[in-house]
Amino acid sequence: MICLFFDTSLDLLKVTLLKDNEVIYDKQMITKNDHSSYLVPSINEAFKKNNIDFKNLDKIIVGIGPGSFTGTRISITIAKTYASSFNIPVIPISSLEQMIYSVYDYDYYVSIIEEKNDNMYIAIFDKDRKRVLDDSYINMEKLYSILNDLNGKVAIISNSNKRYDNYDCFEKKINPLEISNNININNHEVNPHLLKPNYIKKIEAEAKL
Amino acid sequence: MKDVYILAIETSCDETSVSIIKNGEEEISTIVLSQIDIHKKFGGVVPEIASRNHVENITIVIEECLQKAQMKVEDMDAVAVTYGPGLAGALIVGVEAAKTLAMIYDKPLIAVHHIAGHIYANRLEKKLKFPLICLVVSGGHTEIIYMKENYSFEKIGGTLDDSVGESYDKVARVIGVPYPGGPVIDKYAHIGKHTYNLPVPLDDDSYNFSFSGIKSAVINLVHNEKQRGNEINVYDLARSFEDVVVDILTKKTMRAVNEYNVKQLLVAGGVSANRWLREKLKQLCDKENVELVVPEFKYCTDNAAMIGAAAYYMYLDKRFSSLDLKIKPTDKIN
Numbered sequence: 113m114i115c116l117f118f119d120t121s122l123d124l125l126k127v128t129l130l131k132d133n134e135v136i137y138d139k140q141m142i143t144k145n146d147h148s149s150y151l152v153p154s155i156n157e158a159f160k161k162n163n164i165d166f167k168n169l170d171k172i173i174v175g176i177g178p179g180s181f182t183g184t185r186i187s188i189t190i191a192k193t194y195a196s197s198f199n200i201p202v203i204p205i206s207s208l209e210q211m212i213y214s215v216y217d218y219d220y221y222v223s224i225i226e227e228k229n230d231n232m233y234i235a236i237f238d239k240d241r242k243r244v245l246d247d248s249y250i251n252m253e254k255l256y257s258i259l260n261d262l263n264g265k266v267a268i269i270s271n272s273n274k275r276y277d278n279y280d281c282f283e284k285k286i287n288p289l290e291i292s293n294n295i296n297i298n299n300h301e302v303n304p305h306l307l308k309p310n311y312i313k314k315i316e317a318e319a320k321l
Numbered sequence: 322m323k324d325v326y327i328l329a330i331e332t333s334c335d336e337t338s339v340s341i342i343k344n345g346e347e348e349i350s351t352i353v354l355s356q357i358d359i360h361k362k363f364g365g366v367v368p369e370i371a372s373r374n375h376v377e378n379i380t381i382v383i384e385e386c387l388q389k390a391q392m393k394v395e396d397m398d399a400v401a402v403t404y405g406p407g408l409a410g411a412l413i414v415g416v417e418a419a420k421t422l423a424m425i426y427d428k429p430l431i432a433v434h435h436i437a438g439h440i441y442a443n444r445l446e447k448k449l450k451f452p453l454i455c456l457v458v459s460g461g462h463t464e465i466i467y468m469k470e471n472y473s474f475e476k477i478g479g480t481l482d483d484s485v486g487e488s489y490d491k492v493a494r495v496i497g498v499p500y501p502g503g504p505v506i507d508k509y510a511h512i513g514k515h516t517y518n519l520p521v522p523l524d525d526d527s528y529n530f531s532f533s534g535i536k537s538a539v540i541n542l543v544h545n546e547k548q549r550g551n552e553i554n555v556y557d558l559a560r561s562f563e564d565v566v567v568d569i570l571t572k573k574t575m576r577a578v579n580e581y582n583v584k585q586l587l588v589a590g591g592v593s594a595n596r597w598l599r600e601k602l603k604q605l606c607d608k609e610n611v612e613l614v615v616p617e618f619k620y621c622t623d624n625a626a627m628i629g630a631a632a633y634y635m636y637l638d639k640r641f642s643s644l645d646l647k648i649k650p651t652d653k654i655n
Contacts, residue, residue: 148413151417152644166425182409185372189421193383193418305380308376318370
């Protein structure tokens with residue numbers, strides 16, 4: 113069982129190749145708006161170094177945002193081109209859900225991607241990692257009203273080292289092995305042609321119409 | 322020699338297009354998915370919307386093109402793609418798809434300049450004879466290019482401000498024709514008469530153009546006539562505008578044709594579909610005994626067939642790109 117995971121929806125590029133539940137290639141780097149130069153070469157390296165034929169891949173897990181529109185499109189385009197060419201199952205996963213698999217033993221996992229002006233993307237998962245809040249775009253005030261309604265031990269995992277008062281805070285760490293083991297809790301295979309980013313935000317021009 | 326098949330991808334603006342071209346001259350199949358109806362209501366191409374549509378459609382268009390040709394990527398000798406110039410978010414979808422195909426099928430990757438593609442659209446029409454001059458006229462470009470041989474591009478002149486396509490679209494907007502108005506202006510011009518007096522744009526010894534002046538002149542004229550309570554005859558205005566623009570384009574182009582003593586004159590880009598420009602160049606070329614080559618109408622606007630045609634010569638020269646190929650949204654042809 114060979115599984116390829118990759119994500120470029122935020123400033124981190126992450127490529128991991130798993131074979132029978134073991135990490136056989138792992139790359140992570142901050143590329144400063146240049147994921148395009150590194151993602152395909154990294155995937156290529158993952159297969160070449162391990163002498164694996166591209167046709168022999170069993171599964172692709174790909175990050176679909178929210179995050180950078182262009183960054184997400186880079187991963188999605190590669191995933192859908194690869195998957196549709198060789199009929200490989202592809203499973204999309206939110207960048208927010210990816211963040212919760214390096215923290216354990218909480219009743220709720222709240223993942224946050226910070227944006228400008230105290231706005232943020234947020235999702236919430238329960239102790240079984242089941243999703244209880246869809247990926248949303250909210251402000252700080254709304255965040256605290258949501259947090260107040262959660263009963264139990266809450267972990268906040270975010271893409272910065274920002275602290276949220278009275279809560280256990282963690283900086284995000286992407287753990288593809290755990291993601292792969294838990295992928296079926298909230299996600300399922302999609303037709304690669306229909307794979308697209310989860311932008312959440314509307315386009316300005318459309319909002320103005 | 323063995324036949325060369327190239328799968329080409331073009332996503333530089335608002336068309337998602339994939340094509341298979343044999344030996345740089347024969348179209349096996351081409352799919353063009355235009356987003357023009359989506360952008361119409363915004364009065365122009367919205368880059369983010371274009372990018373979103375490309376990512377949703379790219380693999381469907383690739384698959385359709387292969388099915389139409391009844392071929393597989395395995396049958397291809399290379400994968401070619403437009404790397405620039407164009408809209409960054411749009412270009413990146415084509416480039417990532419092409420890189421992925423090149424990687425998983427182990428095919429050479431060829432990065433094609435969008436304007437080289439427009440020029441080589443003419444190769445799908447006729448064999449090119451060098452040296453030649455090519456007039457590139459589109460929504461983003463107005464350039465005169467001298468080619469000594471295949472894949473050698475020397476820009477001898479270009480617009481200093483608006484492209485000719487831009488000026489058409491802006492004039493269209495002023496007289497109330499919805500985007501994209503250029504082709505409609507061309508239609509109106511055929512009905513109207515040259516009655517309005519418009520300034521001749523940059524009539525000097527250079528091969529450069531300037532279209533912002535004539536655009537402003539049209540805007541002022543419409544404004545003044547409205548203030549006086551006079552109605553504008555849009556057909557006559559379109560004709561007057563087109564006459565002046567086509568005159569200066571053809572005048573400078575023919576001067577280049579003579580000065581460089583070329584065997585062919587090529588026209589490339591979206592505005593090469595302009596009927597009056599084609600007619601006038603035909604008359605002038607016949608007089609000068611120079612062969613005029615214009616692309617078929619379907620190859621005038623953005624398409625991947627032209628990218629496949631241009632890529633063939635890079636294939637022969639083994640000018641391949643590595644998998645870290647980057648888009649270049651503002652790349653110049655030379």
